[in-house]
Amino acid sequence: MDLSYTPEQLAFRKEVRQWIQVAMPAAIKAKAxxxxxxxxxxxxxxxxxxxxxxxxxxxxxxxxGGTGWDIGQRxxxxxxxxxxxxxxxxxxxxxxxxxxxxxxxxxxxxxRFLPKILSGEEVWCQGYSEPNAGSDLASLQLRAEKxxxxxxxxxxxxxxxxxxxxxxxxxxxxxDASGKKQEGITFxxxxxxxxxxxTVKPFLTTGGTxxxxxxxxxxxxxxxxxxxxxxxxxxxxxxxxxxxxxTGIGGVAESKRWLQxxxxxxxxxxxxxxxxxxxxxxxxxxxxxxxxxxxxxLLQLRTLAAAQVGRAPGPESSILKLVGTEIQQESTxxxxxxxxxxxxxxxxxPGEVLPAIEQGVASSFNYLRAATIYGxxxxxxxxxxAKQILRLPTL
Amino acid sequence: xxxxxxxxxxxxxxxxxxxxxxxSPVERFRKLRDTxxxxxxxxxxxxxxxxxxxxxxxxxxxxxxxxxxxLALILEQLGRGLVxxxxxxxxxxxxxxxxxxxxxxQREQFLAPMIEGRTSLALAYAERQSRYSLHDxxxxxxxxxxxxxxxxxxxxxxxxxxxxxIVVVARTAxxxxxxxxxxxxxxxxxxxxxxxxxxxxxxGQRTALLRLRGVEVGADRLLGEAGGALPSLEWALDRxxxxxxxxxxxxxxxxxxxxxxxxxxxxxxxVPIGSFQALQHRAADxxxxxxxxxxxxxxxxxxxxxxxxxERQAEISAAKLQLSRGGWFVQEHAIQLFGGIGVTDEQDxxxxxxxxxxxxxxxxxxxxxxxxxxxxxxxSSEA
Numbered sequence: 001m002d003l004s005y006t007p008e009q010l011a012f013r014k015e016v017r018q019w020i021q022v023a024m025p026a027a028i029k030a031k032a033x034x035x036x037x038x039x040x041x042x043x044x045x046x047x048x049x050x051x052x053x054x055x056x057x058x059x060x061x062x063x064x065g066g067t068g069w070d071i072g073q074r075x076x077x078x079x080x081x082x083x084x085x086x087x088x089x090x091x092x093x094x095x096x097x098x099x100x101x102x103x104x105x106x107x108x109x110x111x112r113f114l115p116k117i118l119s120g121e122e123v124w125c126q127g128y129s130e131p132n133a134g135s136d137l138a139s140l141q142l143r144a145e146k147x148x149x150x151x152x153x154x155x156x157x158x159x160x161x162x163x164x165x166x167x168x169x170x171x172x173x174x175x176d177a178s179g180k181k182q183e184g185i186t187f188x189x190x191x192x193x194x195x196x197x198x199t200v201k202p203f204l205t206t207g208g209t210x211x212x213x214x215x216x217x218x219x220x221x222x223x224x225x226x227x228x229x230x231x232x233x234x235x236x237x238x239x240x241x242x243x244x245x246x247t248g249i250g251g252v253a254e255s256k257r258w259l260q261x262x263x264x265x266x267x268x269x270x271x272x273x274x275x276x277x278x279x280x281x282x283x284x285x286x287x288x289x290x291x292x293x294x295x296x297x298l299l300q301l302r303t304l305a306a307a308q309v310g311r312a313p314g315p316e317s318s319i320l321k322l323v324g325t326e327i328q329q330e331s332t333x334x335x336x337x338x339x340x341x342x343x344x345x346x347x348x349x350p351g352e353v354l355p356a357i358e359q360g361v362a363s364s365f366n367y368l369r370a371a372t373i374y375g376x377x378x379x380x381x382x383x384x385x386a387k388q389i390l391r392l393p394t395l
Numbered sequence: 396x397x398x399x400x401x402x403x404x405x406x407x408x409x410x411x412x413x414x415x416x417x418x419s420p421v422e423r424f425r426k427l428r429d430t431x432x433x434x435x436x437x438x439x440x441x442x443x444x445x446x447x448x449x450x451x452x453x454x455x456x457x458x459x460x461x462x463x464x465x466l467a468l469i470l471e472q473l474g475r476g477l478v479x480x481x482x483x484x485x486x487x488x489x490x491x492x493x494x495x496x497x498x499x500x501q502r503e504q505f506l507a508p509m510i511e512g513r514t515s516l517a518l519a520y521a522e523r524q525s526r527y528s529l530h531d532x533x534x535x536x537x538x539x540x541x542x543x544x545x546x547x548x549x550x551x552x553x554x555x556x557x558x559x560x561i562v563v564v565a566r567t568a569x570x571x572x573x574x575x576x577x578x579x580x581x582x583x584x585x586x587x588x589x590x591x592x593x594x595x596x597x598x599g600q601r602t603a604l605l606r607l608r609g610v611e612v613g614a615d616r617l618l619g620e621a622g623g624a625l626p627s628l629e630w631a632l633d634r635x636x637x638x639x640x641x642x643x644x645x646x647x648x649x650x651x652x653x654x655x656x657x658x659x660x661x662x663x664x665x666v667p668i669g670s671f672q673a674l675q676h677r678a679a680d681x682x683x684x685x686x687x688x689x690x691x692x693x694x695x696x697x698x699x700x701x702x703x704x705x706e707r708q709a710e711i712s713a714a715k716l717q718l719s720r721g722g723w724f725v726q727e728h729a730i731q732l733f734g735g736i737g738v739t740d741e742q743d744x745x746x747x748x749x750x751x752x753x754x755x756x757x758x759x760x761x762x763x764x765x766x767x768x769x770x771x772x773x774x775s776s777e778a
Contacts, residue, residue: 134734136663159735206738206745270524272531272572281762336752340526341551343756346597353550353594353604362597366749369730370738377734379673 037360038087047120092124093117127157127171144173153217163213185234189226207367250324258331315388318381325371415476428599443512467641467696474645481554489516496619517558519549536565555603579618636758637695684721691717712764719761
């Protein structure tokens with residue numbers, strides 16, 4: 001066990017830091033320094049820059065486009081992205097369906113999909129939940145019926161995050177309703193933009209943004225060649241993918257950004273003759289959260305290290321999701337508290353009232369209430385820990 | 396001692412509850428939040444007719460001689476429907492100060508029409524740098540002839556966008572952070588030199604940014620003694636904090652009730668989710684916090700009429716802390732238990748969540764009240 005950095009890793013950090021400064025386009029850089037929030041287009045612009053450098057998927061095996069970095073380098077890279085406040089990338093391709101295809105896809109599927117996930121040419125979204133299948137995901141009802149070489153899809157998905165930008169959706173469909181509900185599910189990839197019968201309807205969140213959509217399927221034909229894993233074996237796929245999702249969904253990097261922002265707001269918020277940062281008890285609140293985040297970071301490193309020696313992330317990733325999303329929420333709550341009266345503001349509050357660094361905080365504070373709900377609610381994570389790790393008896 | 400409602404109070408509560416159910420369900424607020432004003436003058440006029448705007452004022456001032464508790468009971472019921480009419484800025488803040496400090500003529504001119512629901516009022520106290528320190532005031536009023544000239548900037552002025560008159564806190568003496576030297580002036584909403592910028596808020600209500608560029612007012616617009624406004628201002632803000640606890644109570648109760656109903660109705664894994672013990676325990680904890688909020692809300696409403704400033708402040712600070720901690724527990728878990736739909740704008744729960752967070756950040760947040768409480772109760776380090 002050794003957490004110190006080698007001279008090579010230190011040199012690597014310098015290289016990454018310098019490259020980011022040179023590579024970030026001026027507009028993105030200005031926004032990053034102002035603490036602003038990035039639009040989809042800006043995320044994709046940065047995605048493509050990372051791709052051209054070969055750094056867009058450090059967590060992928062080298063032979064399919066990863067970087068071949070060790071855990072230390074990956075960690076350093078992540079830290080430097082946070083430090084520069086670069087746009088965060090859409091996770092649906094890079095950390096969700098990509099790794100799943102690497103694990104379970106056919107050679108043809110890998111060849112067809114992985115390069116375009118890497119390049120950012122194709123954007124993905126996730127079709128898991130349905131109005132009546134939330135925490136009880138396995139009760140999903142969107143039907144896939146065989147017709148020649150195709151499946152015909154009928155039903156509805158909800159919480160399809162940023163589906164309005166997506167080219168492709170990975171989804172869970174019911175292919176057999178006769179037996180145990182987990183055993184009749186198939187994992188299918190569908191072309192959102194070019195398949196007649198697929199309709200995406202974004203809806204407004206409490207964050208005031210259109211982050212989620214309802215996605216409807218009406219006699220939508222999708223080739224059976226787009227199924228991943230065996231027919232009726234989708235539940236295994238779903239769980240494997242959720243485990244990948246959960247390692248990233250803990251949001252260590254995001255929480256670091258929020259705490260960074262919180263310190264900045266506290267420094268720039270006048271109180272009497274000084275600033276809020278002079279207030280010992282407020283500083284202490286930030287420090288406590290930062291220290292807890294450090295524990296989580298080490299847990300994440302341990303999980304990644306285990307994955308590096310060949311084990312796919314298992315139920316342990318539930319801890320990352322559970323604790324990480326709570327820290328994420330607390331860090332936005334702390335930003336709101338730092339803002340004082342400014343926390344009354346909203347996305348459309350004039351800039352002369354709300355400083356730029358505070359502009360998106362209230363929206364994220366509201367939207368991130370979803371963090372303990374999406375990706376398997378934290379109640380479900382606790383169930384997974386109790387049942388699959390602790391093997392506690394059930395009723 | 397008696398913590399139960401009197402018969403008259405029960406009648407009042409029932410009539411407000413009926414109004415909310417029939418005339419002002421959350422749907423009405425939803426429509427109003429997309430309008431420029433954010434609330435409806437004809438509903439305001441009806442509230443005047445009902446006498447709700449006057450319950451806490453003495454009879455000789457056109458009020459109904461009631462106590463603050465009666466107003467708190469009204470606010471609680473209005474909270475259950477997210478009723479957006481500006482009772483707190485108009486009745487509690489500016490109205491309270493006019494009632495307490497105003498001359499007969501000032502009360503006739505500014506308070507009486509408000510009590511009748513013909514006008515609305517606002518109090519401009521916050522500034523960019525002030526956070527929750529009322530004496531951190533850079534807006535100045537200079538004497539000119541018999542009158543005054545006001546210059547400065549006020550932020551987050553509740554109902555400042557719509558009020559016919561705004562009571563403005565300005566410094567007539569001393570330096571920016573002095574406790575002495577603050578004065579109150581009644582400024583017309585359309586006064587020359589006053590620029591009002593409407594600021595939409597997170598909760599769908601409106602505030603204003605006020606820029607005062609040499610606003611001239613006559614001597615008759617000075618409210619109370621020049622230079623000595625701080626104790627009255629603190630009194631008014633305390634009562635606003637108590638009012639926030641009352642309105643917040645309605646929102647907390649509503650969120651709690653809706654959550655329990657949802658736990659019984661929403662089925663997953665073939666059973667209502669309320670049958671899971673983990674969620675039952677959560678609901679039980681929410682219930683406990685809701686009742687603690689109710690207790691401190693009553694405490695604060697009674698303390699709001701207390702002559703003893705220390706007692707008033709300590710009780711109200713305790714209630715405001717409970718609104719921010721216990722109330723937060725309820726609102727946070729309400730959204731969590733509703734799951735994904737709790738984060739959609741279409742569901743009402745998010746609206747309650749936002750309004751509660753706004754109330755928690757007004758009139759001193761939890762940290763500020765904890766610090767004040769320690770000062771009042773003689774907690775001190777040796778330093």
